[in-house]
Amino acid sequence: MSRIREKVDVCVIGAGHAGCEAALACARLGLETVIFTVSVDSIALMPCNPNVGGSSKGHLVREIDALGGEMGKNIDKTFIQSKMLNISKGPAVHSLRAQADKSEYSREMRKVLENQDHLTIKQGEVVELLTVEDLEHLQDDNSIAEYERVSDNIQIAGVKIFTGAIYECAAVVICTGTYLNSRCLCGESITYTGPNGLQAATHLSHSLEKLGIELRRFKTGTPARMDKRSIDFSKMVEQFGDERIVPFSFSTDPESIQKEQISCWLTYTNEDTHTIIRANLDRSPIYAGIIEGTGPRYCPSIEDKVVKFADKERHQVFIEPEGIHTNEMYVGGMSSSLPEDVQLAMYRTVPGLEHCKIVRNAYAIEYDCIDANQLFPSLEFKKVKGLFSGGQFNGSSGYEEAAAQGLIAGINAAMSILGKEPLILDRSESYIGVLIDDLVFKESREPYRMMTSRAEYRLLLRQDNADLRLREKGYQVGLISKEELDYVNYKKEAIQKEIERLKSVSIGASKTNQEFLESHNSSTLKTGSNLAELLCRPELDYEMLAQLDPERPVLSEEVINQVSIEIKYEGYIERQLRQVEQYKKNESKKIPDSIDYDDIPSLRLEARQKLKSYRPVNVGQASRIAGVSPADISVLLVYLEHRRHAKSNGDD
């Protein structure tokens, strides 16, 4: 047994997208941090799709960046194609997505980690979490003498790795992704590995259970990768990137990333594909009942699509490059856990893939994770002080969801050590807030994926204003510099000033003005108007109005963009702001930690049990828990009020 003992501030378990953000955040805040991974070569690995962003996920990346995270900067360095999705729809749902060069992405992120002060990378499987009490019973050989746990108040104090080495610390962030007790299924062939054949982490689950943490089993999957030389692209439709590339990071100069892009390709499944799948369903581990884990519905395997949407004659298949220096192509839309022979037959029915050669088979992966209702919104475990978790381990899916949680878990691990208030974003200020609130307070039975429809105030939570929303929070936490904050404040002021100016510049019904309007197919003025009112008209935009606006100041494109959105959609934005105001009132009603729900007889039993287990910190959170009715909330409000008065009268 190793007798190495080290003392650090924070241990991060796992170096995927969540772990990297968590570790960087802690180290950047000056805390000595170690990040553990089963393989240093798999840092920031993208074991599934070769892209970052997409609808609502692009928003998450922007928010991560605004708070001082790394994902946006890293994809800006390593993308090979970029596209703003939903450009024909409203600004709230514009979403950036970039194809990544996977190995470059991984390499660049590793470089950042390697060069970060206060951060150490350590290859090794963490097998045990150690509490304060455990350390009190530590023996010379790093083993722990048997003892009976006396305290309910469990506080994390370190981790032990497979070699026996112990790292004492004040906070641990678990970011184990899909590696915990994982197994991969490809038809009848089952391997007990993590994604991509990597070593699984098989010991930590037991240690977690010993601490009273409940685990569950989720499943996800990935399609095959094919040799580019075996694909006939002439039978597919080419998918180009945008002409003008928009960066993810607010710190990236757009000019610096305009470059030649690599195309993706679109093809379709057909009746032959579906026939093969149907004929072999009995050999699919899911349909044969071998897989116990719950899979995501938004990312169904091709088997699922064919079974559940039997009337669809074809499904889209996107062929996407995995990088510049590889011939591997990702077959988007056709993830599967069917056996190898069926996979090959099925893929070969798709136009362009008739002679395809599979480099890596599609597979499903099952893993241990938690129901995140065991966490506070700070992502700290309710049962174990100092233990935080983020990413797929929390029951989410997707690189971006993972990175967002990793960042928050890392920040809050740091905050707890520094004795500061945790960073808790709410539903009205960010997608990250929606993501964590949903994970922590809503029941979910499948891996959770971000969607714009989950954000009730999405008109306000645009990807274009993530910096305006969150830079200041990032600054308060300590991950954003004063210069970066100053820039955002300057921008805010410029936007406000320009909006006011446009409202104050009156436009009379002069002949020139009427002619201008007529020439733009806009109705002529009956009474005087102003520039803001004209900008509201769908057929007019800021640039066109230059003609009527000789005094216009010189403003940056991003300021003009914000001004246009604020004015054009003012009515809708105001309505959402009013909703937010209402939402905030319940959020501001705190529920004291010492509340005893058994003391409130009028609560329905179900509500009482739910409230006891979720332990919401404010009334707003309580109201979102399934099984807590509006009447229960009324009862709770009355009780809290009663308690407040009883307290102030000193007769509690």
Add this chain to the structure above:
Amino acid sequence: MHYSDITIAAIATALNNSGISIIRVSGKDAFSIVNEIFRAPGGKTLLEFESHTIHYGYIYDSGSYIDEVMVSVFKAPKSYTMEDTVEINCHGGIVITNKILQIVLEHGAVLAEPGEFTKRAFLNGRIDLSKAEAVMDMIHAKNELSAKASMTHLRGKLSEIIRSVRAEILHDVAYLESAIDDPEHFDLSDFSDTLKDHVVSYIETVQKLYNSADNGKFIKEGINTVIVGKPNAGKSSLLNSLAGKERAIVTEIAGTTRDTIEEQILLNGISLNVIDTAGIRSTEDLVEKIGVDKAREYALSGDLIIYVMDASIPLDENDKSIISLIENKKVIVLLNKSDLETKIHAVDLKEEFPTFFENCIFISTSTKDGVGMEKLEDCIKHMFFSGDLSSNDEVYLTNMRQKQAVGDALKSLNLVKQSLDDDMPEDFLTIDLMSAYTSLGFVIGEEVGDDLVQEIFSKFCMGK
């Protein structure tokens, strides 16, 4: 929404046709709301009145006169709720009272929840320990009861219509959202025309629902129960017995009840609007004739008919005309005067009028001394909770709260239409579509929860 932002209103007195009724309005906009509809003879506005004073004036609804009223003004915190409060004392009468409440609601107040005035009094600091518990229990109890009653009552056509509109709205939203989430998979290029057609049809349906709440007949909450029968069959004593007090004039002289009398009775938590009608018979007396005609009219509009038969005398022509009047209705037949010698038996009636009496429920009663009343109550209760009793052929919104929710849905749908006409991008449409969906759900007591996400995943094949 936080309670302190919402001004609430409700009828504070028992709803019946006698005396004075009070509509209480409480909250930060109480004065400004009532001020908009109140006119004092001297032209003073409500805002100028001292606290704890009462004033004479009129209620107007967009220029048209409604009623002569007395208005009491209580300024915060010196009121029951400790908020600004106005009490409108009007001339009783169900229709007028409801009308005024409706106007107050249209001007921005929200119908108070059961026990809400007390709850506010409590939340605003009238602290009393025993009261706190009472309030919590009340919230709980009233909520359970009204939830159960509204669910059962709504199992009829109304909920069917609402459910189907909701399902369609949800499907549209799910499609739009799928396309937003997975734009390379779902194409919206021709969808806005389709959606416009859909929205127009939703508006039409919801508008109809909204209008149906306005035709006055069903303005009260509850089931319209009409008591019919020949003169002196015992209708008035039945009403008295149900209402628990001398309400109708009961005499031995046939034809005493010359008009219709309404009474709202709470029977096991079910609200019944009982209308006692003048005995139906051919009459020469002009005053009585008007009463008889009204009775016929009421009988046609009733949800439930209680047909009181004097079982001590055989059927005659008048009975036959009553039967023809109520042929297609839900009917409970009371074979009254069971204390006397019985001339009419259910078996004989079923033989004589097989189509009519086949589905009737027969109860033997003596309304004079209360015999059989329990059985009648049980029977009504059973019919209600089994969903047998619902509104007439047409769909009526019987509940003001529901009407308000339907009104909100209508507003949201009109906003969707406006957005469509303005060519707004699709993601703007779903905001108001979802609001309409939520409001309609409120009418039938359904929360939104994860409906949308479920719908997206079950109806649309998403993801790569």
